[in-house]
Amino acid sequence: MSLDNLRNLYQQVILERYKSPRHRGKTDPVDRYQKGHNPSCGDTIELTLHLDEAAERIQDVKFDGEGCAISLASADLMAEALRGRTVAEALEMVQRFQSMMRGEAEFPQEFRKLNVMQGVAQFPVRIKCANLSWHTLKAALEAQEAQLAAFVSNE
Numbered sequence: 001m002s003l004d005n006l007r008n009l010y011q012q013v014i015l016e017r018y019k020s021p022r023h024r025g026k027t028d029p030v031d032r033y034q035k036g037h038n039p040s041c042g043d044t045i046e047l048t049l050h051l052d053e054a055a056e057r058i059q060d061v062k063f064d065g066e067g068c069a070i071s072l073a074s075a076d077l078m079a080e081a082l083r084g085r086t087v088a089e090a091l092e093m094v095q096r097f098q099s100m101m102r103g104e105a106e107f108p109q110e111f112r113k114l115n116v117m118q119g120v121a122q123f124p125v126r127i128k129c130a131n132l133s134w135h136t137l138k139a140a141l142e143a144q145e146a147q148l149a150a151f152v153s154n155e
């Protein structure tokens with residue numbers, strides 16, 4: 001895709017998701033809750049996850065919060081991409097998204113909607129906005145591991 005086409009698509013998708021998010025709210029039940037903040041822009045995200053009984057697969061993801069169009073559009077696209085993924089797959093996606101923001105990777109066809117966020121890489125001050133939801137997701141999933149470890153050691 002040419003740079004101009006990518007830029008247009010990026011602007012359209014961001015504005016559209018910002019105005020009409022598909023995954024704003026709170027999961028039912030809430031199995032994981034994590035708040036994330038990006039002080040450089042003032043974005044705040046509250047992420048909730050509903051996991052399966054084994055806590056291995058993500059059944060649903062929702063976000064709430066206040067922030068700029070890039071941070072909220074990124075959270076909405078992320079929530080969509082994560083539904084039905086395993087925790088391990090989700091952690092891989094965090095890595096890939098962060099690499100993409102450095103211009104070093106992109107997502108395969110299956111997740112091509114996330115690739116529109118490549119447009120943000122051209123605006124270095126906004127990269128933290130795009131990364132916020134992914135960063136928050138990583139904290140939510142790692143908190144889970146810590147809790148499981150604590151549970152095991154208590155037995």
Ligand code: ZN
Nearest residue numbers: 041043068129
């Ligand atoms: Zn922002």
